[in-house]
Amino acid sequence: MSAPKGYLALVLHAHLPYVRHPEYEDFLEEDWFFEALTETYIPMIEIFDRFEEEGVDFRITMSLTPSLLSMMADPLLQYRYLRHLNKLIDLAGREIERTRWMPEYHELALMYHWRFTRARQVFAERYSSNLIPAFRRHQDAGKLEIITCGATHGFLPLMPNRKAARAQIMVAADHYEKHLGRRPRGIWLAECGYAPGVDELLKEAGIRYFFTDTHGILFGSPRPRYGVFAPVYCPGTAVAAFGRDRESSKQVWSAREGYPGDYDYRDFYRDIGFDLDYEYIRPFLHADGNRIHTGIKYHRITGPTDQKEVYRPSRAREKAAEHAGNFMFNREKQVEYLSSLLGIAPIIVSPYDAELFGHWWYEGPEWIEFLLRKIHYDQETIATITPSEYLERHPKLQAVQPSMSSWGYKGYNEVWLEGSNDWIYRHLHMAADRMVELAGRFPGADGVLRRALNQAARELLLAQSSDWAFIMKTGTMVEYANKRTKDHIGRFDRLYQDILGSRINDQWLKEVESRDNIFPDIDYRVFA
């Protein structure tokens, strides 16, 4: 194959906040993780496995955030996921019987039953209930590049305490190394949130690159010679910043023109959890008995109408192939144009939320599979690449100071700092300052004091998840986000008072440790 005219870097940001509630028999918000496993993470693993088997060469970058990795590694959640899958398989089995006289639905019930059973087989049998080694294997094979993220997806531009921001990065890098056997080369900054100075922390952690939204680079200074089509070095640190390409992301993301809205694709909202008789569906709901999405959905988007038609997987699959072809064609044209304009081989960076594929856009994983397959077999204009490989091949880059930016609505910090959520910063900042204070006061604690200090660090990190502020802003599940923020801040506050007052309650501490058990190896001195 001749040298490609340009590169495509597909970046999937996989993240969920740390949700684990051993104090309840089952817990609604844990479903976020379970659904993402069934619909996104397991299908992605299966795609990589197939490519490996068939010798399809591909490159893709995925951020697996420390909180997500922690959930994947957690035995309780693994157990509960199997339980969740068992219920789904049971439900799908009943659906097969129930739809016996409605062939179109019957076929779909069979499909779901097969997919859930298959997910269970991949999860439990092939990977012994832990997907991390699966991802790691593909990274070690050089096809998948896994990058890290702030320890709990903390939004760095709103973290004025530098040591606290630093801890988000350091804890993440160590956690990555523990689970993936090497230091992370790149990072996905939570919500693409960058502010000048963040690159210094990355450099200290040995991280070589990160991503910004388009204007992070375009509004950088001096003017970026290649726009977003080549990364830039942050002055002073030489950490590389890759900018998001707008054109390719619009094709997928856009609510109106984007692929996922195609009428042949599966409709997200019509779900048997809402459609079927209550008594029948009740055993598959949570204890509160509220109707929820089960994941079994029988209709396609159809159009702007309530009269949804039955979903046809084969038709949807054809569409996914067609859309993959369209995406590839557009990238080829884009690369041809850009290479003539720039005089270098451009890199097109297309980042997406991983959970978009499979969860929101049911056919998304198929689309990715078609796309990577087509790029491998059908053309020679573009090649997929990881940022690390690009940097190895093109070490000489322009130095540009990127602008403060995020990929949230309006491009800066407003999503996480507005009327609904601005109250949290008073508490987050105080907790961060106090954590740094504690780490300074007790440079070599051991025993129960050390445990209390480590737990305080965990509580602070958990409170810092940008997810809580985001949920408060979007207005769904707000109560849960409020509660999580208050619980972690409250526990931190109690630990702080107990530590300073030398009255740590061992029993209570043990309980808190077993509940908020993220980062078992954390060392509070990371805040010093």
Added chain:
Amino acid sequence: MTRSELDKMTKSGLLDLAKKNKIRISAGMLKAEIVEAIYSGMKGAAGSAAVRKAKAAARAAISGKRSRGKAKAKTKRKAAPKKTEKAPAKAKRKVKAAPKVAAAPKAKAAPKAKAAPKPKAAPKAKRAAKATTKPKAAPKAKRAAKPKAAAKKPAARMKAAAPRRHDDDRTIRQMAIEGKYELTAGPVTMPPVESMQIPDTYEVTRIVALTRDPHWIFVYWEITAERFLDLERNLGESWTKCTMALRVFDRGEGGGYFDIPVTYDARNWYINVAPGGRWQIAIGIVTPGGRFIVIAESAIIETPRGTISDVVDDRWMIPDDLFDRIFSASGGYDVPAGGSAEMRAAIEQRLVEQLGSETVSSFGSGPVQERPKKERRFRLWVATELILYGATEPDARVTVQGKQVKLRGDGTFTMRFALPDGTIDLPVVAVSGDGVEERSIETDVRKKSNEKAPVIK
């Protein structure tokens, strides 16, 4: 307890034991089945999994061994020649599996066995490996080795068999693998968590400023009661005439400041500032004489410029019109005609307007698919389902529309069907366990729904 010890117990004794150990026993289970259920249940895989497997195993045992059961068991033995054919096959596989486990040094060896064998032998080996992972086989071998120790300490055994702690990594993974997917015994639920209260104030005096975007800064502050008392003491009578204000210092090239009056109970504020600046915000008191007494000062923060930089790197210089083309391509736009500053401003604006508007989030709200809007919030839809239920002898074979139906332990069955328009024949056929008698009931169901045009009153 060993199996033979269980065998010696009476049925009611067994039922008590099962109750104590929270092992589910369904109605109509044979003694051998109960023994099996307790036997495997106490080992951990309690619940329906054990029951089902126990049933299968017990049946195999019954057909093979001399049965000590009563009337019911006898009918079973008579039951069907078919069964005796099936049973030995099952038993055989189990026998095969057992020695393998005994030979393997650890239970962990099972997955290895999957990988090890030569390619040709693969399917066979797989089945063997599967068999070894079945919970029953492994402990059998173990238990056989130490029957005495086990018999001595029944209490300890039961403790060990109690629900697992959730943080025991090995145990749960093993449970998942050994018990295959049949997880009915859940880990212990922790006690409910106390709801935490967060402090309203932190007894400090400080002000913190955060950049929201190029045009806005957010500040929050806290002033202790002592600080207010101090001020009151120092200012004397004029205190009552003082007001509070935020002073926004321009720490950039421009210099200067402006004030924003705030009330005493305000605790935060959004401040409109110019892009691309450096700012420091103080909270303080304005005296009647116009003096500003600083209570607290924020750190200096910056607002982003929000536009293309004027700084051009002479080592990477390109003509302006080329830059404009690259810039607009970066924004995902068509190449604009010309290259004026106005055009650039227009692109900048479009870029900013579109910022983030395409992104969706992975959970919560933010769908890719737009939800159709309803014109009026009124709806009606109706669907029908048909429930067919009945009972026969537990060992009978029942088909509905030619497809076999799973019977419950007591011989009852229930099926539920979505019922479309039309006529449906529902032949139900039951064949007795001994194959001698057949009974059938046929039901015809006719459904027709008729939707009328809506009436708007």
